[in-house]
Amino acid sequence: xxPKKPRRQDTNTLIWEYLEGEISPxxxxxxxxxxxxxxxxxxxxxxxxxxxGMLFEYFRQxxxxxxxxxxxxxxxxxxxxx
Numbered sequence: 001x002x003p004k005k006p007r008r009q010d011t012n013t014l015i016w017e018y019l020e021g022e023i024s025p026x027x028x029x030x031x032x033x034x035x036x037x038x039x040x041x042x043x044x045x046x047x048x049x050x051x052x053g054m055l056f057e058y059f060r061q062x063x064x065x066x067x068x069x070x071x072x073x074x075x076x077x078x079x080x081x082x
Contacts, residue, residue, distance in 0.1 A: 007034075011041050012048070019052045 014031040017023035023031065034041040 008040070008044070011038075011044060015045050015048045016052075019049060 011031070011034050014023065014027055014034070017027060018031055035045060
């Protein structure tokens with residue numbers, strides 16, 4: 001028999017499945033129960049949602065940057081003219 005995952009790690013997995021839109025209805029129900037019962041799970045959800053939003057925005061901005069002739073994204077900020 002496989003060892004059980006720690007509940008916090010399983011909650012984290014459920015949260016990220018939800019944020020990525022990849023959660024099944026039964027797992028969404030399990031997440032909802034944990035969020036209803038545990039303050040720590042709610043805090044973890046909020047922290048993960050904020051991080052997810054920050055990552056989403058960062059990568060959206062990266063995709064919007066113009067590519068140079070080699071297909072690489074240009075960096076923002078100061079350019080170093082040596």
